[in-house]
Amino acid sequence: MEINLNETGNVTVLSLKGRLDLASGSALKERIKGIFEQEKSSVHLNLTEVEFINSSGLGALVSIMKEVRLRKGRLTLSNLANYVQEIFEITQLSHIFEIFATQEEALNSYSTVTSA
Amino acid sequence: MIAVKLKYSSKLEAEELMLEEVESFLEDAGIDFLQSRPILVSISEAFTNALTHGNKKNPEKSIQIIIRVDVSTIEVEVTDEGQGAIKVITARKPVGEFAESGRGINIIEHYAKETKLSELESGGLKVFMVFSRSKQGKRESQIQLSMEDNDGNQFE
Numbered sequence: 151m152e153i154n155l156n157e158t159g160n161v162t163v164l165s166l167k168g169r170l171d172l173a174s175g176s177a178l179k180e181r182i183k184g185i186f187e188q189e190k191s192s193v194h195l196n197l198t199e200v201e202f203i204n205s206s207g208l209g210a211l212v213s214i215m216k217e218v219r220l221r222k223g224r225l226t227l228s229n230l231a232n233y234v235q236e237i238f239e240i241t242q243l244s245h246i247f248e249i250f251a252t253q254e255e256a257l258n259s260y261s262t263v264t265s266a
Numbered sequence: 267m268i269a270v271k272l273k274y275s276s277k278l279e280a281e282e283l284m285l286e287e288v289e290s291f292l293e294d295a296g297i298d299f300l301q302s303r304p305i306l307v308s309i310s311e312a313f314t315n316a317l318t319h320g321n322k323k324n325p326e327k328s329i330q331i332i333i334r335v336d337v338s339t340i341e342v343e344v345t346d347e348g349q350g351a352i353k354v355i356t357a358r359k360p361v362g363e364f365a366e367s368g369r370g371i372n373i374i375e376h377y378a379k380e381t382k383l384s385e386l387e388s389g390g391l392k393v394f395m396v397f398s399r400s401k402q403g404k405r406e407s408q409i410q411l412s413m414e415d416n417d418g419n420q421f422e
Binding site: 209 | 278279281282285300303304306307310311314364365369370372373376
């Protein structure tokens with residue numbers, strides 16, 4: 151899986167491409183660990199080009215989310231394909247993640263939270 | 267009918283190759299991208315269980331996948347060479363929302379219209395799944411448990 155990273159304000163945006171499974175989930179966790187080590191805790195994942203996710207990939211996202219919460223940060227997801235969204239719903243994880251239709255909506259929500 | 271038999275060593279790296287080969291086979295068998303997603307993820311879940319619970323990530327043990335594509339159904343068998351995985355899977359309890367594992371069988375049960383777990387005489391686990399080609403989604407998911415030898419004969 152490819153991971154492209156860029157910073158938008160205080161939010162680190164990772165655009166994922168490919169399959170999110172056991173191996174790539176571990177790689178994603180390592181990549182985000184590096185972000186946390188830079189004292190950054192607001193992370194947005196754009197899943198536009200994620201063509202496959204299984205329970206191992208979900209497990210990696212849960213692990214990341216737990217770490218973000220420990221750091222009192224925030225994790226958001228956006229642009230899930232229907233078949234990816236369905237996996238979240240089958241496993242009842244759609245209600246514990248902040249999932250947005252678009253990256254723009256997700257990033258706007260960080261501004262809203264900051265100014266509230 | 268179109269069929270394929272695939273075999274992989276129980277290494278984490280094998281999952282990527284398996285997904286590529288299964289996806290390629292399904293495409294060649296005329297299963298389009300959207301229809302293949304539930305099948306691919308279900309096979310992936312069974313593969314991960316075989317890798318971790320069955321073969322305990324022992325690279326000397328193999329995972330076999332057989333896929334048969336017919337006009338109306340896709341049948342899949344995923345078999346490991348481990349010991350006792352069936353007890354681990356059938357003894358599972360509902361996982362908490364922050365659990366990082368334990369959801370694989372739930373995904374399989376959602377998508378497959380039939381799921382059967384069998385313990386081979388050798389102790390390995392065979393996961394048998396049937397998917398409909400016309401519509402995906404759960405029908406009457408029948409979880410059957412049985413003991414059978416390597417020739418598929420059932421025994422007490």
